[in-house]
Amino acid sequence: MSFQQGLSGLNASSKAIDVVGNNIANSGTVGFKAANTAFADVFAATMNGSNQIGIGTSIASVNQQFTQGNITVTNNPLDLAINGQGFYRLSNNGAITWTRNGQFNVDKDGYIVNANGYRLTGYLANAQNVIVPSTPAEIFINTADLQPQATGSSPAGTGLQIGLNLDSRSAAITAAFDINDPTTYTSSTSATVYDSLGNAHLLSLYFVKTGPNAWNVYSNLDGGTPSAATAIAFDASGKLTTPANGIIPQSHAVTTGATSPLAFDLNLTGSTQYGNIFGVNSITQDGYASGRLTGLSVAADGTIQGRYSNGQTRDLAQVVLGNFNNPNGLVSLGNNQWGETADSGQPLIGVPGSGSLGVIQSAAVEESNVDLTAELVNMITYQRQYQANAQTIKTQDSILQTLVNLR
Template identity: 45%
Template sequence: MAFQQGLSGLNSSSKALDVISNNVANASTVGFKNSSTVFADAYASSLTGAVSKVQIGIGSAVQAVRQAFTQGNITTTSNPLDMAINGNGFFEVELQSGGYALTRNGQFNIDKQGYIITSLGDRLMGYQEVEPASGDVQAPANVTADAFRAMIVPSNGVGAVETTKVGLSLNLSANAEKVNAPTGTFDPADRKTWPIDPDDSDTYNYSTALKVFDSLGKEHSLSFYFVRRTDTYTPGDAAASPPVAPVYSEWEAYTIVDNVASTLALNATVGFDGLGRVAKLTSTTGTPPTNSSSFSAILGGDADKPTVMTIAMGGITQYGGESSPRELTQNGSAPGEIAGLSISRNGTVQARYTNGITKDIAIVNLTTVRNNNGLAPVGSNYWVETPESGGFARGEPGSGLNGVISAGQVEESNIDLTQELVQMIVQQRNYQANAQSIKTQDQILQTLVNLR
């Protein structure tokens, strides 16, 4: 009996040492989870099931090897595609051999086809919409099963976007002096008859410019010239429909594209109230309702330059001090190629392009199960679904019980090396004790054999 107990103890100690050695060997492995051995005592019984009043055990046996899915330390890396999960959940990957697996190892790269893959070449799963004709990809507005797929980073860039709207937020100095309009008929050949001369600062009070783009993505300069024409009070008419606000001064707004004289155009007159706000905005293409802040502007007659766009002037003020811009905006852009990726806490993969545009192209998926210890390890820090684990529950990072993503970081193993080495010493002593019991049993048997 002691011999059997000793053998059982040797086997159990050997198994425990194997588990501890595996933990020590994988202590620096990204995403590896600590394992521990669960023991149970073993008893013999008769074929009929009868058991004596004093039952003698036959040693111990390994009942299970249990993994601890606690959080490991987070370490910063230089790879923007590396991801660590803070909290609950697993990354889900599509195996090359078919099927899906879970992992906490967030070391990812991009293959030649643009898929986000693990070091083994398995593809990271997420939510993404793909345009079949163009191959363009984007993050879906709503996370659904239809958008669940292996995520791909597009190889093509973004096309040109024509400028259709310009927004002006600036201050026109209330201290500016009135500039009288030139007399006589406008003569393109005689700059003295022009309403403004871009080369003569005495013909206007303030100018500013911004870049705009045509339908081909070619860049153009759109310049604005503001001229204060009146500085007298004009009463309003509250009974009119719509009501007309009183105006204390009026400015003319001119535009020129690429500083080409043929594109010079008067686009609006701007009237200000006593508080320095836009009270009246009249465009050359019609008078918008009172307090309207934008209008459709004609920018000149050159066919190879932008000709029509909406200009928003509600952000213009007339206060004392210097005339100065606050913010000039436009919605166009040149073509651009992808320059980099970033990943947010909620798993949104954002592409940055060389033209300054950013675009959400995918959402990383996190998967959970009801029973983590029911997952079956298959090596390479992968686990697969089993009946004991329950089915996969997929969702966005930060939603429900899911953790959040830390980009540019990885989760280290949750192994405590000091504790594992102490456990190894304990198990070594247990192994030696069981080995010594076998040696003693052998000596007793040898003594019995030698009796005469």
């Protein structure tokens, strides 16, 4: 029986050393999870009331340790590290696998993939650039130019907003307004607006003081014919009172082939008339030219945002993560991939930071959680076990040799 016991010990120790060797070999593999060996004793049968000697040992299981690895910063914004629980959900021609290796890039077809070409999945944005949670799909990065937006055509319809101060100390002007004669207006400023094709136009504004707390506003586009005068007024404390909502509608002809006239609201809400020099405090408008995708960024909740050359940003997709009640029930598929099994249970899918799922750190990777010092100690221990089991076989052989030599 000692031969069988020793042989089982040799086999078990050899497999344990294999596990340690695999851990050490993958100590530099991103997202790798170390494994350990669980041993079990072996009995031929169970006898009530008797003291039995076992017939050896066996490998009960090889368990991977899904503890957090160290996070290292990189220069690739699509290097994603999970800080906490969860796995990335990947699609390989529809076959779903799971991984902790977050080294991704965009392939020639515009999909976010790992080194093996498996596509990262998540929630996609709709035509209104709103991410809609639904069935996770392969994340596609659309590199087409961002469509321009005319000033005043945003869903909110904010148009052009200018905050300024008109000098209450200025003298009233009685001469007729002439755009080419600076003495016929008190102050002027300008702002850029955009038509439906994304062409930039210069809107010039001219302010003429007509009396105490009373002003006329003129505007023209690209040096064209000025608009008719619009009266504005302030109260004794310098706050704008006319128009009550601060809005002066604008309508200017354009000759670029875009929608004409270019119509939007000029909003002077917040403008004042104080005894201070003329000055513009703020200018904002909701139009923009077309733009090309210049970069990507990923937020902690997995939202992938595109940055465009016109200064705009758009939410393109959101990465999803999955977790399992029993991660050790996953089957290892190689290449840092795991597959779902009946033992692992069904995946619990959600966005990063929700439920028990961890958050994502962009431009970073999760290192292997292998502890080299511990693995080297384990290797020595299993080596000694192997030697000891070999010694039991040698001892049993010596005993049998003695029996054979009896005369």
